[in-house]
Amino acid sequence: MAARSQIKTLRAHKVAALMVDARLYARRTPEEACALLGWETQHLSDLEAAVLPPTLPELEALAAIYAVPVDHFFGNKSLSDEMPRLRVETMRQRLELRNRILGAMIMQARTRRNFSRDDLSMATGLTIEQITDYELGQAAIPVTDLEDITKMLQIDINDWIDSYAIPTRDINFKPFKIPEAPHIQDLPVVEEKSSAPNVTPVASIPEPEAAPVPSIPSPAQHVEPASNGESGTMENKSESISQPQTATRDLKLESDEMLTPELIDFINNPVNRQYLLLASNLSHMPADQLRRIAESLLEITF
Structure with missing residues (x-):
């Protein structure tokens, strides 16, 4: 029993x-952690001094605010000895990569707008x-x-903010509340007062027009060939078919x-097909x- 008690104490x-x-x-700090968890500072001090053994929900809460896995408390590895130097190194590389x-992105946007560096210099006042x-x-x-x-x-700077930016503890996230839809009972009731009886309007149905009676040519009449309108329609169709071909040819010449x-x-070199793909x-x-690919390449080169 004494040995088991000593093991539990250790x-x-x-x-x-x-x-x-x-x-x-x-x-x-202990004050910051207790403020997030709603604990008394003395309670956390007792846990860290082994005066009071923690419960599993308490360890899960601490893991959540410390951004560490829960199994850290059941392992043997220290995080605070190695991570500060690694964090500083990683952040320095991250800043260089973001620059x-x-x-x-500036060069790409400037090229798409057909701006030269001289144009951008004159517009912004930069050299x-x-x-x-x-x-x-x-x-x-x-x-x-x-x-x-x-x-x-003409670019919104918010579109260039890195979505993988690391939030600090000073950032307070405000929860987004979705407005509730009004209940049917809360909707105002609109009463219509009218002395005339309620009559449902009926849409007027248009009468069908009489189909034109085709004229039958007499034997003596000569049947004319297709009119000029029909031939013009065929010509328009041939022109519309040739228009995409002309546009494609013009686009190729422009490119x-x-x-x-x-x-x-x-x-045009078939050997470079893989590079084009x-x-x-x-x-x-x-x-x-x-960005993730670029960060991985940077970690390899450094």
């Missing part, structure tokens, strides 16, 4: 140490060197400059004029997925 101290480790990993992505550094990811973009650039390119000879040779697949991928 186990309680181990769970208490892992609770403190999870709180340090989450960068939270490159934003620069590429060409600044715009070049921003587009190449060589300089961080101040949000004031980014607002001017997106305004000139040939926009592409450089080197790019045309690259497209890869470019087509990347152009249809969502922006969030492209």
Whole structure:
């Protein structure tokens, strides 16, 4: 019995140490954790000092606010010793990657608007060197400059906010409440007062027109061939059929004029078919997925 009691005491101290480790990993003070959970500060202090053993619901609540898995409290691995350095390194790489992505997005939007860097420089008041550094990811973009650039390119800056941004503990999320539909009893009753009796209006049904009687030519009459209107209709049909072919040919000529000879040779070369398929697949991928791929490539290169 004494040995079992000692084992339980050691186990309680181990769970208490892992609770403190999870709180340090989450960068939270005891007061902040208790404010989120609605606990007294003394209660959390008793749990972390192994004075009071925690319950499973309490461990689940702590795991939720500390953003750690529940099985952390049943393991042997410390999180607070290794994660701070890793977090700083990851965040630095993330900032560099986001600057490159934003620069590429600016260049892509500017090209689609047929703006040169000189045009964007004159419109925003930035120098060409600044715009070049921003587009190449060589300089961080101040949000004031980014607002001017997106305004000139007619882009909502909210569309460029990373959906995978890490929320901090200072952000307070306001729950979105869906308005309830009014009940039938709550709807106002509209009473119509009319001295005339209620008569349901009946839509007037148009009378069918008499079908024209076809004229039968006499034997002496000569039956004329198809009229000019019918022949004109056939000509219009042939013209409408040839219009898509003409439009396709004009589009091909226009695209040939926009592409450089080197790019045309690259497209016509059958060896580069896989590269073209890869470019087509990347152009249809969502922006969030492209960001994840770029982050993975950055982790490989660093």
